[in-house]
Amino acid sequence: MTVIPDEFAHQAGIIASKAYRHGKDAYDVPIHSIAASIIDPDDLLWIGLKDPEDSLIDRVSAQLGLEPHVLEDLQARHRLPKVMDYDAVVLVVAMTVEIRAADGLPAFGETQMLIGKNFLLTIRRGAMAPHTELRRRLENKPDRLARGSDYIAAELIDLLIDRYNIAYDLFEKSVESMEQALILRGYEGLRIRRLYQMRRDFQRMHVTIAPLGEVCRRLSHMVMTPIRATTQSHFGDLADRASRVDKLLDNLGDGLAFAFEAGMLIEQSRQTDTTRRLAAWAAILAVPTAIAGIYGMNFENIPELKWKYGFLIAVGLMGSVCSFLYYRFRQAKWL
Numbered sequence: 001m002t003v004i005p006d007e008f009a010h011q012a013g014i015i016a017s018k019a020y021r022h023g024k025d026a027y028d029v030p031i032h033s034i035a036a037s038i039i040d041p042d043d044l045l046w047i048g049l050k051d052p053e054d055s056l057i058d059r060v061s062a063q064l065g066l067e068p069h070v071l072e073d074l075q076a077r078h079r080l081p082k083v084m085d086y087d088a089v090v091l092v093v094a095m096t097v098e099i100r101a102a103d104g105l106p107a108f109g110e111t112q113m114l115i116g117k118n119f120l121l122t123i124r125r126g127a128m129a130p131h132t133e134l135r136r137r138l139e140n141k142p143d144r145l146a147r148g149s150d151y152i153a154a155e156l157i158d159l160l161i162d163r164y165n166i167a168y169d170l171f172e173k174s175v176e177s178m179e180q181a182l183i184l185r186g187y188e189g190l191r192i193r194r195l196y197q198m199r200r201d202f203q204r205m206h207v208t209i210a211p212l213g214e215v216c217r218r219l220s221h222m223v224m225t226p227i228r229a230t231t232q233s234h235f236g237d238l239a240d241r242a243s244r245v246d247k248l249l250d251n252l253g254d255g256l257a258f259a260f261e262a263g264m265l266i267e268q269s270r271q272t273d274t275t276r277r278l279a280a281w282a283a284i285l286a287v288p289t290a291i292a293g294i295y296g297m298n299f300e301n302i303p304e305l306k307w308k309y310g311f312l313i314a315v316g317l318m319g320s321v322c323s324f325l326y327y328r329f330r331q332a333k334w335l
Contacts, residue, residue, distance in 0.1 A: 013052030015124075016135065019045045023146030026139065031056075034063035038119050044149060045119040048131060052123060060121065070114075074123065078110055081212040083219060090115045090224050092153060092215065094160050095208040096127040099170045106167060106201050108208060111160065113153045115226045120149035122156065134159050150231045157216065157238050164209055164245045168252070174198065175252055179259035195260065202253040206246060213242040280329040287325065288318040 017029045019037045021044075029037045029045060037045050047060060054075050061071045070086050084091040096109040109126030122131065134155055138145040145152070178195065216239035220232045227235075291314060307313075329335045 013049050013056050015048040015050050015130065015132075017045075017047045019043045020139075020142075020145055023142030023144070024139075031059055031063060034060065034119075035065070038064070038116070041118055043118060044145070046135070046149070046152065047119070047121045048124075048135075049122065050124045050130075051126075057123070064114075064116065064119065064121065066114075074112060074114065074121075077125065078112070080207070081215045083215045085222070085224050087225055088116070090219075090226050092157070092219070094157055094212055094215070096124075096129070096160060097164055097167045097205055097208060098128050099167050100128075104170070104174065105197070106171075106205065108204065111156070113156060115149050115153050117226055118149065120152050129163060131156060131159070147231070148228065150227045151234070154231055154234045154238060157212070157235075158241070161212075161238065161241050161245060164242075167205070168245060168248055171198075171202075171249075172252060175256050175259075178256065195256075199253070199256060199260075202249060202256065205249055206253070209242060209246045209249065213239045213246065215239075216242060276334040280325075280334040284322050284325045284329070287321045291318050 014031070017031065017034070018026050019029045020026050021040075021042055023044070029047075034045065034047070037043055049056065049060070057071065057074050061074065066074075066089065067086065070089060070091065073084060073091055078093045080093075081095055082093045084093075092113040092115065094111050094113070096111055098107050098109070099105070100107050107126070107128060109124065109128070111125075111127055112121075112123040114121040114123075124131075138152065138155065144155075175198070178198065216235045219227055220234075220236035220239060295314060326335065
């Protein structure tokens with residue numbers, strides 16, 4: 001695990017600040033020594049910040065010699081992936097998607113990567129998962145770390161896409177259970193609020209991931225000073241990966257929409273069946289109700305009122321008519 005040196009351990013927001021000579025011989029670089037460390041072209045500086053205050057970004061920016069408009073973009077909160085070319089440096093903004101273990105809902109964050117000739121500044125906001133794993137992996141392979149800041153930025157985007165795939169796998173399981181519940185039981189016992197939230201999360205994930213493919217395509221085709229030709233092909237592969245993940249999420253969202261429509265049809269069918277049954281029983285019970293109502297008027301001249309078999313005939317008539325109606329409704333599959 002990367003250790004924060006004592007010189008700046010008190011400064012909140014600093015995860016790591018290390019320089020590498022030819023991809024190895026790493027040494028910690030305090031904030032006040034950044035300007036001196038990037039003078040040597042053989043050194044590569046990688047600074048990692050997490051939820052930094054604007055004052056910290058000001059200090060780092062001053063040491064890196066960044067222009068004011070670059071500083072403004074670093075301090076701004078971005079909502080979509082983008083790439084901004086400032087000639088000497090390139091700022092790449094990517095969004096993070098991670099699934100929270102507590103409730104299974106996605107958490108969205110932002111990762112900024114400022115690519116310079118021999119330095120890389122990464123700023124994480126709202127992202128839970130660190131880049132420590134990638135830093136350790138690259139430190140174990142000095143030849144890759146020596147490829148430069150643009151290569152590390154490409155590896156960071158690759159890591160983010162891997163996390164998109166993890167989020168997709170977890171969402172796929174949730175969607176499968178939701179589809180089964182919709183198709184088997186309709187809306188009965190289904191949490192409609194959870195279904196709406198899931199569809200909304202799909203839409204936000206699409207808006208978050210889809211532009212990253214275009215960002216990587218720009219990095220692979222456009223000529224930018226800090227981006228070398230050897231790394232551009234890597235960004236092209238990342239563009240394809242980001243597009244594939246976005247298409248997978250689109251297909252998953254379409255599947256959930258189809259399941260939602262199927263659930264609506266199932267629910268409508270059930271309501272129709274219930275309405276038919278109620279109508280059938282209402283028709284059957286209307287017959288004895290009508291006959292009993294007529295004989296309940298107690299008029300003197302009602303037929304068979306004083307006949308000793310009148311009650312049995314009336315009851316038999318009601319039973320016969322009700323049985324006939326029940327038989328016909330059963331044939332019509334209303335009951």
